[in-house]
Amino acid sequence: MDKGNQTIISEFFLLGISSQPEQQLILFWLFLCVYFVIVIGNMLIMLAIGLDARLHSPMYFFLANLSFVDICFSSVTIPKTLVNHVMRSNSISYVQCMMQMYFFITFSNMDGFLLVVMAYDRYMAICRPLHYTTVMRPALCILLVAICSVITNLHDLLHTLFTAQLSYCADNIISHFFCDPYAVRKLSCSDTYMSDLMVFTVGGAVFATPFVCIAVSYVFIFSNVMKIPSTQGIQKSLSTCGSHLTVVSLFYGSIMGIYLRPSSSFSAADTVASVIFTVVTPMLNPFIYSLRNQHMKIALRKLILPKVILQMP
Structure with a gap:
């Protein structure tokens, strides 16, 4: 068998989520509806933040970036799945x-790093409130997002080059509904030991660093919240973190369910975790942040029903 670096095959075949025709039709319409919800929901979040001056703060700036990344993230996998169903072809x-693999890694990593800067923003707001406005300036917020983007793109480029x-x-049959990086690497007929070592070491660091930073931030946040004398003050402080913690739990819970569970082949559990990670989480983010945030709900009402809002007392 050829052990060189020359690629012999020209395409892969995606097995998808289900091989049953009736289930495929249901999944097609389900994925299509979910994709519209993801795009419309996250675009409404972005528009509401951009048009409402009261939401021009670091927390909502990061949220708008997270919504943009969620749209891009879901657009990497869902449209190709829908097109394959319409064309009755599983090839890519x-x-x-x-x-697809490059952009999948890019936007998934960007999600994780944005959750880090959002955790840092909550840390500054709760633990260092007197320094919040002087530290969390617009220039720093833009710089943090730019640094996240550079780090993720460098990692993604390294991962994709090693795989290519x-x-x-x-x-050339991928047991997945998209080109998952680890599923693709399993198909290689090359010696992947050194490549896997490099990819998993760097990838592990890129995954673990945001997770540890978020955990440390919330250790400080909760330790400071517990010092607040009033119960109302504790509830108010925790309510500002509830949405973020819910999204973090969904994001990292699904990742751990896929990539940190030992498995020799792609199973039904992996399918469920992958769908949660790539489809459900981007869909739920707009609802989580809008339903738990009074300012966001008001901004969305003004955006969607401006005349009704103007008539409200």
Whole structure:
């Protein structure tokens, strides 16, 4: 078998979520509806933040960026799944697969790093309220997002280049509904030991660092909240973190369910976790942040029903 770096196959075949035709039709309409909810919901969040001057603060700036990334993240996998169903074809070209894998890693990592800066914002607001306005200036917020983008793109480029240099010979069937990085690497007929070591070391650091930073931030937040004398003050402080913690739990819970669970093959549990990670979480984020945030609910009402709001006392 060829062990060189030349790619022999020109396309992969995605097994998808289900092989049953009736289930595929249901999943097609379900994914289509969910995708519209993701795009429309996150766009409404972005528009509400952009048009309401009261939401021009660091917390909502990061939330708008998270909504934009969620739209891009879901657009990496869902449209291709829908197109494959319409075209009755499960194939994806080698180039498309590498591109899908690159952008999948990009936006998933960007999600994690944005959750970090949002945790830092909550830390400053609750633990250092007197320094919040002087520290969390617009220039710093833009810089934090830019740094997150540079780090994620460098990591994604490294991961994709290492994967693209591998040989893919006879086996080109991916047991997934998109080009999952780890599922693709399992198909290689090259010696992947050193490549896997590099990819998993860097990838583990990129995954663990945001998670640890979020955990440390909330340790400080909860330790400071417990010092607040009034119960009302504690509830108010925790309510500002509730939405963020819910999104963090969904995001990292699904990732751990997929990539930190030992498994030799793609199973039904992996499918469920992947759908939660790539489809459900981007869909729920707008609802989580809007339903738990009074200012966001008001801004959305003004955006969607401006005349009704103007008539309200």
